[in-house]
Amino acid sequence: MIFLSVGTHEQPFNRLVEKVDLLKKEDKIKENIIMQVGYSTYLPRFCTYSRFFEYDKMLSYMRKSRINIVHGGPSSIIMSLQEKKVPIVVPRKKEFNEHINNHQVEFTEQIDNKMNNIIRVNDIDNLYYAIKNYDLLIKQKNNGEKSNNINFNKKLDKIISDLLM
Numbered sequence: 001m002i003f004l005s006v007g008t009h010e011q012p013f014n015r016l017v018e019k020v021d022l023l024k025k026e027d028k029i030k031e032n033i034i035m036q037v038g039y040s041t042y043l044p045r046f047c048t049y050s051r052f053f054e055y056d057k058m059l060s061y062m063r064k065s066r067i068n069i070v071h072g073g074p075s076s077i078i079m080s081l082q083e084k085k086v087p088i089v090v091p092r093k094k095e096f097n098e099h100i101n102n103h104q105v106e107f108t109e110q111i112d113n114k115m116n117n118i119i120r121v122n123d124i125d126n127l128y129y130a131i132k133n134y135d136l137l138i139k140q141k142n143n144g145e146k147s148n149n150i151n152f153n154k155k156l157d158k159i160i161s162d163l164l165m
Helices: 014-025 055-064 074-082 103-115 124-132 134-138 148-164
Strands: 002-005 033-036 048-050 067-071 088-090
Touching: 002 014, 002 055, 014 033, 014 067, 014 124, 055 074, 067 074, 067 124, 074 103, 088 103, 088 124, 124 134
Parallel strands: 002 033, 002 067, 033 048, 067 088
Antiparallel strands: none
16 A cells, blocks of 8 residues: 655645545556645645544555655654654645745755655656655665664763763
8 A cells, every 4th residue: 555645735736635545547557556736726636645644544645554654744754754654745835836835845955865765756757756666665764773862862872871980
């Protein structure tokens, strides 16, 4: 199963919802697809969808899915990463009236460069490639070993050890 979430931002993300729906229509994606489409005005015809899901239901879909496709919002990305999934991330863009600015483009670029734990799809025409090659692409990604929390805890542990000696 593939789970797609566009978050709760009030502007539509038709570009992503429609692209995945058309990939399903063209039978390029064989798996079942469940979408959370938010305020999108394009409603899928070939995928199961709801505008919103309760948190527990959304979490369940993220856990059960083979692939999570999310917008560039931090909460959606983190939710997928917490479930040990490398999300395919498609940032919303101002030029398509999907957000008020391009902070999702900038944010996902930073995450991709610094953490290497997402599959960033900046050009929607590359989405099918990311889905088709997902299993290969995730092998090239960080599995969480670069966590800032882990690094912080190691440094704090060393400082405390040094103080106690």
